[in-house]
Structures are given as C-alpha cells and as structure tokens.
Amino acid sequence: MKIAVLIKQVPDLVEGLEIDASGKALDQDSLRYIISEADDHALEQALLIRERTGASVDVFALDVGEARDSLTTALAKGAERVTLVAAGLEAAPGSHALAELFAGVLRPQNFDLILTGVRAIDDLDGSLGGLLAGLLELPYVGLIRKVETGPGGETAIVQKEFPGGFITELEVKLPAVLGIQSAEQPPRYVPVSRLRQVMKTAKIGEQAVEPPQAQPIAVERLFKPEEGAGASMLEGTPEELAKQIAGLLAERHLLKG
Amino acid sequence: MTNDVMVIGEHFQGALSQITLELLGKARELAGQLDGKVEAVLLGHGVEPLAAELGAADRLSIADHPLLEHFVPETYEAVIAQRIKQAGPRLVLLGSTSVGLDLIGPLSVRAAVPCFDNCTSLQVREGRVVAISQLYGGKIFAEYAVPETTALVAVVPGSFPAEPGKAAGAPEVLRLAAPPAPRTTFRKLIEPPPGDVDVSKVPLLVAVGRGIQNADNIPLAEELAETLGGAVCASRPVIDQGWLPLTRQVGKSGVTVKPKLYLALGISGAPEHVEGMKQSELIIAVNTDAKAPIFGLAHYGAVADAVEIIPLLTEQIRAASG
Ligand SMILES: Cc1cc2nc3c(=O)[nH]c(=O)nc-3n(C[C@H](O)[C@H](O)[C@H](O)COP(=O)(O)OP(=O)(O)OC[C@H]3O[C@@H](n4cnc5c(N)ncnc54)[C@H](O)[C@@H]3O)c2cc1C
Numbered sequence: 372m373k374i375a376v377l378i379k380q381v382p383d384l385v386e387g388l389e390i391d392a393s394g395k396a397l398d399q400d401s402l403r404y405i406i407s408e409a410d411d412h413a414l415e416q417a418l419l420i421r422e423r424t425g426a427s428v429d430v431f432a433l434d435v436g437e438a439r440d441s442l443t444t445a446l447a448k449g450a451e452r453v454t455l456v457a458a459g460l461e462a463a464p465g466s467h468a469l470a471e472l473f474a475g476v477l478r479p480q481n482f483d484l485i486l487t488g489v490r491a492i493d494d495l496d497g498s499l500g501g502l503l504a505g506l507l508e509l510p511y512v513g514l515i516r517k518v519e520t521g522p523g524g525e526t527a528i529v530q531k532e533f534p535g536g537f538i539t540e541l542e543v544k545l546p547a548v549l550g551i552q553s554a555e556q557p558p559r560y561v562p563v564s565r566l567r568q569v570m571k572t573a574k575i576g577e578q579a580v581e582p583p584q585a586q587p588i589a590v591e592r593l594f595k596p597e598e599g600a601g602a603s604m605l606e607g608t609p610e611e612l613a614k615q616i617a618g619l620l621a622e623r624h625l626l627k628g
Numbered sequence: 629m630t631n632d633v634m635v636i637g638e639h640f641q642g643a644l645s646q647i648t649l650e651l652l653g654k655a656r657e658l659a660g661q662l663d664g665k666v667e668a669v670l671l672g673h674g675v676e677p678l679a680a681e682l683g684a685a686d687r688l689s690i691a692d693h694p695l696l697e698h699f700v701p702e703t704y705e706a707v708i709a710q711r712i713k714q715a716g717p718r719l720v721l722l723g724s725t726s727v728g729l730d731l732i733g734p735l736s737v738r739a740a741v742p743c744f745d746n747c748t749s750l751q752v753r754e755g756r757v758v759a760i761s762q763l764y765g766g767k768i769f770a771e772y773a774v775p776e777t778t779a780l781v782a783v784v785p786g787s788f789p790a791e792p793g794k795a796a797g798a799p800e801v802l803r804l805a806a807p808p809a810p811r812t813t814f815r816k817l818i819e820p821p822p823g824d825v826d827v828s829k830v831p832l833l834v835a836v837g838r839g840i841q842n843a844d845n846i847p848l849a850e851e852l853a854e855t856l857g858g859a860v861c862a863s864r865p866v867i868d869q870g871w872l873p874l875t876r877q878v879g880k881s882g883v884t885v886k887p888k889l890y891l892a893l894g895i896s897g898a899p900e901h902v903e904g905m906k907q908s909e910l911i912i913a914v915n916t917d918a919k920a921p922i923f924g925l926a927h928y929g930a931v932a933d934a935v936e937i938i939p940l941l942t943e944q945i946r947a948a949s950g
Contacts, residue, residue, distance in 0.1 A: 382764065384764060384765050384767060384896070387919060388764055388767055388768055390768070397768070412868075466733075467736070467742075470733075470737075489729065490729065490745075492763060492764050492765050493763055493764060494745055494746070494763075495744060495745065495746065495761055495763060495770060495772075496736075496742065496743060496744055496745070497732045497733045497736055497743045497744070497745055497780075497782075498729070498733060498745065499733075500733060501729075501730065501731075501732060501733015501734050501736075502733040502734075502736060502737055503733075504733065504734055505733055505734040505735075505736065505737025505738055506737055510701070510702045510810075510811045510812045511701055511702070511730065511733065511734055512701055512730060512812060513701075513726075513729055513730045514726045514729060514730070514881060528815065530818070531726065531730075532726060532881040533640065533726045533881070534640075534725075534726065534880070534881060534882070534883070534884070535820065535882070535883050536819075536820030536874050536875050536877070536882065536883070537640070537817065537818070537819060537820065538817070538818040539698060539699065539814065539815075539816070539817050539818070540814075540815040540816045540817075540818060541700065541812055541813065541814055541815060542812070542813050542815055543811065543812045544811040544812070547811070547812075550729075550730075552881065553864075553868045556870075557868055557869055557870070588744075588772060589772060589773065590770045590771070590772045591758075591771050591772055591773065592770070592771040593768055593769065593770050593771075594768070594769050594771070595767065595768060595769070596766070596767075596769070596921060596924040597924070600924055601923050601924040601925055601926060601929075602911075602913060602923045602924075602925075602926040602927060602928055602929030603927065603928055603929070604923070604928075604929050604930070604931070605928060605929065605930045609932055609933070609936045609937055609940055610940055612914075612930045612932055612937060612940075613937055613940035613941040613943070613944045614944055615930075616891075616912055616928070616930070616937075616941055616944070617941060617944035617945050617947075617948050619910075619912065619928060620856075620889065620945070620948075621948050623888075623889075623910060625832060625856075625888060625889050625910075626856070626945060626948050626949050627856075627857050627949045
C-alpha cells in the first residue's frame with residue numbers, strides 16, 4: 372500500500388499576526404510558519420498504518436514558509452520519501468489552488484491512500500482534502516480520528532466524529548482521500564539529536580510545477596476582533612486575581628455554603 | 629442562475645439539527661433582499677416527519693432512500709450536486725459541521741462553483757452578498773464579496789439565530805432521484821461511552837486548554853471543580869493528549885454547553901471551541917496572552933498563568949464557601 376501525506380505551512384499563532392498596508396493580507400514579515408496541526412496528525416496516522424501494514428509513506432509540501440524543516444522532521448519520524456513542490460509562490464495560496472497543484476503531482480503516482488489535515492487555520496475557500504478528492508474523482512471523508520485498513524488493503528475503515536462524542540464507522544474503497552482531525556495517538560516527538568542526524572543526510576526531493584490557474588479569493592478587508600470589546604480585565608498579583616475571581620462568583624451566588 | 633438561496637438540511641438520530649434552522653432563518657432574510665426563494669434540501673431515510681419543521685422554506689427537495697439513512701459523504705454529495713446544477717441557486721448554505729465540511733470541497737469541484745468556509749456573517753449590500761469568515765484561530769476576520777455565480781458558503785454554528793428559521797408554512801415538495809451506488813459504506817454508529825458526567829448538564833464548568841501545560845495539572849483543575857461543585861471539561865488538544873476522556877470535549881466535535889459559569893483556563897478561544905460554549909452565562913478567562921481571542925468573548929479576563937491561579941482560586945473558594 373502506498374500512502375501520500377500532504378502537509379501545509381501555516382502561521383504560528385503564538386506570534387502576533389499583523390495585517391499589511393494593503394489591509395487585505397497578513398504582513399509576511401510578522402509571520403513564523405509551522406506545520407498545520409491537523410496535518411501533523413495526518414502524518415502520525417500514516418506512520419501508524421505503516422507500522423501495522425508495512426505501507427510506504429510519502430510526504431509532500433508546497434515550498435512556502437519552513438516547508439523544508441517540516442519535511443526533514445517527517446523524514447526523522449520515519450517517512451520514506453519527502454518532496455518539496457515548488458510553484459514559485461511567495462505565500463500560501465488558497466485551497467483551490469493548492470488542490471490543483473497537488474492533483475497534478477499525485478495523479479500519475481497511483482497512491483492508495485491520500486491523507487491530509489481536515490482543516491487548517493487559514494482555510495477560507497474550503498479545505499484541501501475535499502477539493503483534491505473532487506479533482507481526482509476519489510471518495511472523501513473528513514473529521515477522522517482513526518484509520519484502519521480493510522481486508523487485502525482494498526478499503527480503509529475510518530471513524531468520523533460527530534458532535535456530542537458520537538462517531539460513525541465508514542468503509543471507503545481505495546484509492547481515497549481522508550481528512551484527518553486527530554490521529555489515534557498524539558503526533559510522535561522527534562528528539563533533537565535524531566533531527567540533527569537526519570538533517571546531515573536528509574534527501575528532500577524537489578518537483579517544480581507550473582503556478583496554479585485557480586484565481587485567488589478577492590478578500591476586501593482583513594481585520595482583528597475589536598480591541599477592548601469583551602472582557603473586563605482584572606488586574607493584580609496571582610493571589611489578588613484569585614480573590615477577585617472568587618469574589619465575582621460569590622456576588623453571583625455561584626459558591627456553595 | 630436564479631436568486632434563490634438553498635439550505636442543506638442536517639439531522640442526527642431523528643432530530644433536525646439546530647444549524648438548519650439558523651441557516652433557514654438567514655436564507656429567508658437573504659432571499660427577501662435578493663428577491664429569490666428559499667429551498668431546503670433534506671436527505672435521509674424516513675425523514676418525512678422532519679419536513680414539518682422546514683416551513684420557513686418556499687420549496688423542499690427531499691431525497692429519501694435506504695442508502696441515505698446515515699451520512700455517507702459521497703452519496704449525499706452526488707444527490708446535492710445534481711440538485712445544485714439543476715436549480716442553479718445564487719447561494720447554497722451549509723453548516724461548517726461534520727456534514728457540511730465533508731461536502732463543500734467535492735461539491736465545489738463537481739458543480740464547478742466557488743466555496744467558502746468558516747463564515748460568521750452574511751449580508752446583502754447594494755445587491756452584493758458580502759460575507760465575513762473567521763480565520764487564524766479567531767485572531768483575524770476576512771471580509772469578501774461572494775462571487776455572483778452559484779456559491780457554496782459553510783456557516784459556523786451559532787452565528788445566526790434559530791428563531792426566524794422556525795416559521796410555519798407549506799413548502800412545495802420536490803422528490804430527488806435515488807443516489808448511485810457509493811464507494812463508501814456505513815458500518816456502525818458508536819455512541820459515547822455511558823457513565824461519565826454529561827458536562828452539558830453541569831452548571832459550573834472548569835474548562836482547561838493546552839495552556840494547562842501537562843497531565844499533572846489536571847488533578848489541580850479537578851480539585852477546583854470539586855470545590856466549586858462543578859466538573860472539568862476541556863478543549864480538543866487536552867482530549868487528543870488523552871488527559872481527559874472525549875466526553876469532556878467542548879466545541880464543534882464535542883458538546884455544546886450553556887453553564888452558569890465557564891471558567892476558561894489556558895484556552896485560546898478558537899472558533900471550533902467557542903461555538904460550543906459562547907452561550908455560557910458567565911465566562912471568566914485566564915490566559916497568558918493578552919491578545920487571546922477568548923478575551924473578546926469572556927465577561928471577565930485575567931492575563932496570568934492558569935497553573936498558578938488554579939490552586940490559589942481553590943483556596944479562595946474553600947475559604948469563601950466556609
Ligand atoms: C473540524 C475541527 C473541529 C474541531 N473541534 C473542536 C472542538 O470540538 N473543541 C475544541 O476545543 N477544539 C476543536 N478544534 C480545534 C480548534 O481549532 C483549536 O485547535 C483548539 O480549540 C485549541 O485549543 P486550546 O485553546 O486549548 O489550545 P491553543 O489554541 O494552543 O491555546 C492555548 C492557549 O493557552 C495559553 N497559555 C499557554 N500557557 C498558559 C498558561 N500557563 N496559563 C494560561 N494560559 C496559557 C496560550 O496563550 C493560548 O492562548 C477543532 C478543529 C477542527 C479543524
């Protein structure tokens with residue numbers, strides 16, 4: 372079985388995000404990129420399937436942000452091959468453009484299973500998995516928390532989440548695209564020593580592709596939630612804060628006794 | 629293309645989902661301004677009784693078939709794509725839910741129409757449909773005009789009131805064709821394990837997020853909850869780490885809660901979490917990041933280390949409760 376994992380770079384929310392002078396895009400200089408959290412889970416899920424079945428795992432990332440670092444980490448975690456897809460883009464494109472690029476790369480390669488994160492924090496025009504499945508005319512299921520392979524590796528048996536802790540189990544004929552929400556276990560950790568070692572020998576494949584045809588979304592304005600709207604802020608030392616919070620609860624008769 | 633607004637209905641275990649009423653209410657408003665009609669689309673098996681709750685629509689398209697009994701993305705998508713192509717509505721509204729999120733991508737490609745997700749606002753301004761979507765974990769909003777073709781928009785649950793979607797009426801009924809044989813089949817429904825507390829019924833909730841740092845701090849939160857006479861619930865990362873069971877997850881893929889108190893400790897306030905708790909009566913948030921989106925929603929906030937605050941608060945509450 373051949374598994375492809377598609378990973379994407381997104382801004383790290385730990386850094387403050389700034390809007391650029393146009394008012395329509397993020398200021399690229401203010402950003403630090405990391406792997407999208409759900410994509411990290413997709414990689415973990417692929418590695419778990421590999422451990423159970425001996426499947427191969429190929430990882431692909433578009434060449435924006437720190438994609439190279441994420442691919443090196445994927446190698447250190449145990450991916451067979453990693454490929455940087457170079458379309459000459461400065462910033463991450465929309466989901467339709469991304470799906471178009473990956474469809475072109477994946478179509479000739481006959482993967483059995485294509486895994487990606489169900490959604491990323493910058494997805495506006497839908498998410499990669501469903502769009503890619505549409506383009507490749509493959510079945511798609513998202514919000515997945517577990518993937519097992521069926522008899523003879525012909526199908527995938529997946530658990531899909533619904534509100535309130537309900538889960539449905541579906542069986543999908545392969546090839547298929549799956550949108551992973553969470554892997555069966557938290558993404559594995561790579562010790563720094565292992566990462567350093569892999570960095571010395573890492574072979575990152577590169578594939579140049581034409582820029583996408585899909586038009587970017589005409590965002591008219593980006594804005595931040597209104598400052599000062601919302602919470603009254605409490606001030607003081609931790610002890611004082613605890614006292615004030617307890618006071619608020621007492622005032623509202625929310626304390627026992 | 630018409631000026632109609634189509635709503636993709638959702639139901640679970642025999643009950644119409646709240647999001648469908650929220651979308652219907654919005655669709656009525658938009659269709660009024662665009663001078664179009666509202667069409668509700670309902671797929672399932674034995675769903676006829678739910679039609680009575682869709683009176684706010686002018687037209688109701690029903691596909692009733694054993695293959696549609698449970699949500700199977702491919703099957704649903706094939707039926708809906710067909711109907712979109714046939715009807716050519718101006719807008720198709722879906723929930724940004726476990727159902728809607730699986731549909732918009734494939735539908736966008738198959739029906740060759742644009743799609744947008746994470747929408748929290750939709751308005752008609754000078755004939756244009758202007759939408760706002762929440763991005764970057766709730767830290768940034770994007771405003772854009774929905775293109776003047778048929779377009780799909782997935783709306784975050786809780787963005788619009790459900791009340792206007794409850795209007796009575798007698799929509800014209802259309803039957804949609806049975807779906808093709810799918811490559812995806814339903815195997816079973818797994819219900820949440822019984823026995824754990826139902827946090828949607830607990831009035832005082834201590835909610836912990838990734839800011840709680842590690843599993844060792846969970847007992848501190850449990851002690852606080854116990855002192856309050858409440859329970860602990862959590863955001864997704866805490867559940868993913870296995871620090872608390874799935875039954876405690878609040879949000880899009882967890883439970884929706886409306887407690888008297890929601891004490892959010894180390895939770896950023898990502899939209900997928902917020903949709904499950906924003907109706908709490910009193911929200912108090914503790915977070916080390918003054919710019920965390922949770923402060924935009926909370927009634928009271930403190931910029932502080934939650935791990936430090938928790939035991940101090942337990943102490944204060946113990947003292948106050950006598
Ligand atoms: C389809 C889908 C469905 C989802 N469903 C859900 C859902 O049902 N429920 C859910 O919660 N999420 C859900 N998510 C995930 C959601 O997008 C967020 O990733 C998640 O809510 C973030 O959880 P968090 O706030 O705990 O973590 P983070 O966003 O990482 O935030 C941690 C916060 O803790 C603060 N912090 C750090 N250290 C401290 C400290 N010592 N003291 C105080 N504060 C500290 C940080 O400043 C930060 O604001 C879903 C995502 C998708 C794509």
